[in-house]
Amino acid sequence: MSLFRSEAPLSPRPLFWHFPGYLDNPVIRARESDRKLGFRSRPTTVIRDGNWKLHLFHEEWALDVGRAGVPKNKAVELYDLSQDPGERHDLASERPAERDRLLAELLSWVDRIGAKIPRQPNPAFKPAASGAD
Numbered sequence: 001m002s003l004f005r006s007e008a009p010l011s012p013r014p015l016f017w018h019f020p021g022y023l024d025n026p027v028i029r030a031r032e033s034d035r036k037l038g039f040r041s042r043p044t045t046v047i048r049d050g051n052w053k054l055h056l057f058h059e060e061w062a063l064d065v066g067r068a069g070v071p072k073n074k075a076v077e078l079y080d081l082s083q084d085p086g087e088r089h090d091l092a093s094e095r096p097a098e099r100d101r102l103l104a105e106l107l108s109w110v111d112r113i114g115a116k117i118p119r120q121p122n123p124a125f126k127p128a129a130s131g132a133d
Contacts, residue, residue: 051082
């Protein structure tokens, strides 16, 4: 239990989370596209490394050619939490080297742990039946 007795410092390392689902009841700070669709959050995988936080949105990634579509497909968002703790200013286009570094690390982690990310549209999805546009 040396961690609790402060005998050994923690070494900095990235944190990852994988959320392959939806939350409804949008909040004010949700992405505009999510609010319009009635979601608080959509499927995403995230890495936080120091002050940097990168979101990978599964739908845009899968439907808009993945890495080849970045940054035009809006599948990836990048934030500097030291300057923007509310995640309002996406830096993915302005900081491509940081975006690409974190994206590579995130995708490597996804492969290592076997996290499921859709690779193609759901063939059983019927927009008219779901009420989607």
